[in-house]
Amino acid sequence: MMNKPASKQLRWLTGAAFIAALVFLILWMGLAGQPVTEVRVAGTEGENDKVCYFTEPDFQLRWIHSVEKQWWEEQYQRQSDGLLLTTTYFEAFGAGTPSTEMLAPIQKPGYLGYQINEKLPRLNWVVSRLTKGEIDYGNHRVLIHEWVPDYSEVVIMPQSYGLIDRFKKDLCHELPSDGS
Incomplete structure (x- = not known):
């Protein structure tokens, strides 16, 4: 004892x-650090950048093409050193449409899809209300065209956030869509 x-x-x-x-x-x-995908829009006239993030590794960008007036979709995977454009889908086939790539293994009704597999360090994407740009991930749809002024450049890139960073920044789907 x-x-x-x-x-x-x-x-x-x-x-x-x-x-x-x-x-x-x-x-x-x-x-x-937790791997995240950061979405950043440069502030205008002395405003701070608008920044949000999401943790899901897969996401999709959707917009209405300015010429064909049809939906285009690009699917991405976040990787530690960049983004991988895996597939692209579109409703209309016109000039500039990729046609030399392999067909996507999964086809969506009403769309033609191609497997792309192109690695990018980040995306610089200009959005406007006319093209109705959106970011889809998990079970969330972020109407980015309602969050930022017309013709804003949106930068999407992989980052690593510590716990303090995650408290200081917002999840993209928790932001108001009216740009405030």
């Missing part, structure tokens, strides 16, 4: 080890 001073010392050491492990875990969570 253990004597009382030794038992008390053991409880104290166990408690101190638990607190040290908890502090280590909190520091690690605050400093360790």
